[in-house]
Amino acid sequence: MKGKKYLKLPSALVGARVRLGLRQKTVAIDTGLGTSYLCALERGRRPVPADDVLDRLAGSFVALPQAAVELRWAATHDRVMQTLDADGQGDLAEVVSLAMDAARALSGAKRVGLANVLARALRSSRFLESLEARAAQSANADSQEAPIE
Incomplete structure (x- = not known):
């Protein structure tokens, strides 16, 4: 994925887990997810999971209410x-990501x-763009006029 550097979920997952002092294995067991799958999510190597998986992840961070929102x-x-x-x-990822953040x-x-x-x-x-199109049309028209002799 070209916009991988703009992903937010990996850092949100790691941030919540670390703030609560939880290990990946603990969160994986609590959510019923595989440790390797959770690791891949935290590294941005998996697509955003379905809502039910997000609900389970948020549930494991219940001591940190803002984590579910994040x-x-x-x-x-x-x-x-x-x-x-x-x-x-x-290639639009940076602009869209910044607009969403703002x-x-x-x-x-x-x-x-x-x-x-x-x-x-x-x-x-x-x-x-309209000015450029008009200039191109004008240049085209000028070049197509035959010289009068």
Whole structure:
């Protein structure tokens, strides 16, 4: 996966487990998952698991309530990254990941402001594309005119 460096679930899993002082083997036993599977999840070598697996993982971190929220958000984020990669658009991963992080960190008017900035950037890009297309058409028309002698 090209966007692998943008994955959030591996660090959310490791972070929750380490904060609670749990070993991989303990979490694997508590969740009914294989230790090698859990290790692969923590290293970003497996796709985001199904919701029932995420529920079991969150259940093993019940002493850390924020961990369930972090796991859910990280899973959602990583599913988007995996979808981009599967659709051959892995090069968008950085921008989408940053936009998701920013949208999550901001609230209210600041989130609306971010949306407005992104909308302006899109409009500017479209405007520049239209100018480039007009310039290309003009150059094409100029080159097709026969010299009058």
